[in-house]
Amino acid sequence: MELVCPAGTPAALRTAVDAGADTVYCGFRNETNARNFPGLNFSLKELHQGIEYAAERGAKVLVAVNTFAQAGNTDLWRKAVDDVANSNAHAIILADLGMLDYAAQAQPDLRVHLSVQAAAANADMINYYATEFGVKRVVLPRVLTVQEIEKINAEITCETEVFIFGGLCVMAEGRCALSSYCTGKSPNINGVCSPPGSVKYEDQGDYLESTLEGITINQYPKGEAAAYPTLCKGRFESLGETGYVFEDPVSLNAAHLLPQLQKAGVTALKIEGRQRGKAYMAKVVKSFRQAVDAVASGTSVDLDAILAPLTEGQKSTKGSYQKTWR
Structure with missing residues (x-):
């Protein structure tokens, strides 16, 4: 399975690649991406440099343009789509229907992934995006069990990517x-x-x-x-x-579920955390690199002691992968 890791800065991108990421995802330094925090994200020049650095080491870069374009003011989002298409990024991550349509019409050669922000949680929705907009991969929302993911994969025509570590959102994937x-x-x-x-x-x-x-x-x-x-x-x-009342301050940790996710037909495993620093990135990515390689070889590693201090509130959950309700 492909290990997809976050990068909020050029330094974090290099750290993730060096720690063993197959793929890194990042965003521009503006409102087109859902981690628009001061001091984070990439200029166009930095994106090109990051893509080059990753490519030299056998890794790919995805660019998240995953917020919803403002009504009557779509120029910034369209420019972002064009900028990604004109880079050597492996794919763009989109959520907005209008931007999906724009990419399909204006940049038909651009590989498109569907953002978790689109909240596509069933086979009918996913197949619609794949058929109408040429989506090659969908990032599944964090509301599904492993069994539900397996059923979806049996009925769709594109790849699936799921979150395995990091923050959770009680809303419909960020629609807060x-x-x-x-x-x-x-x-x-x-x-x-x-x-x-x-x-x-x-x-x-x-x-x-x-x-x-x-x-x-x-x-x-x-x-x-x-x-x-x-x-x-x-x-x-x-x-x-x-x-x-709404949600406990805990982090998702699905490290123990990697064999089940592989059996369910998942293509890619995603780590959340573009706002995290280099030290965090190095430990988390290196740990999951070991875990993914172990699954591929039919063995396993225990990451609990390494990952526990890196979770929110020093607590973790398997989330909806194994649903329990209080």
């Missing part, structure tokens, strides 16, 4: 009304969930308080690991009890 309502910026249009400029951490003596645009997200007692303040992972009072 909570963050939009609180900050005025939509993750799927502006490319930022909980913009850093809206985030504050304040020491209140007995606890650390995190807020987003003035709204208290969490209060951490001394010694408790603090998560990034997103509303979906906030700790609130509901029906007289205080807890994580």
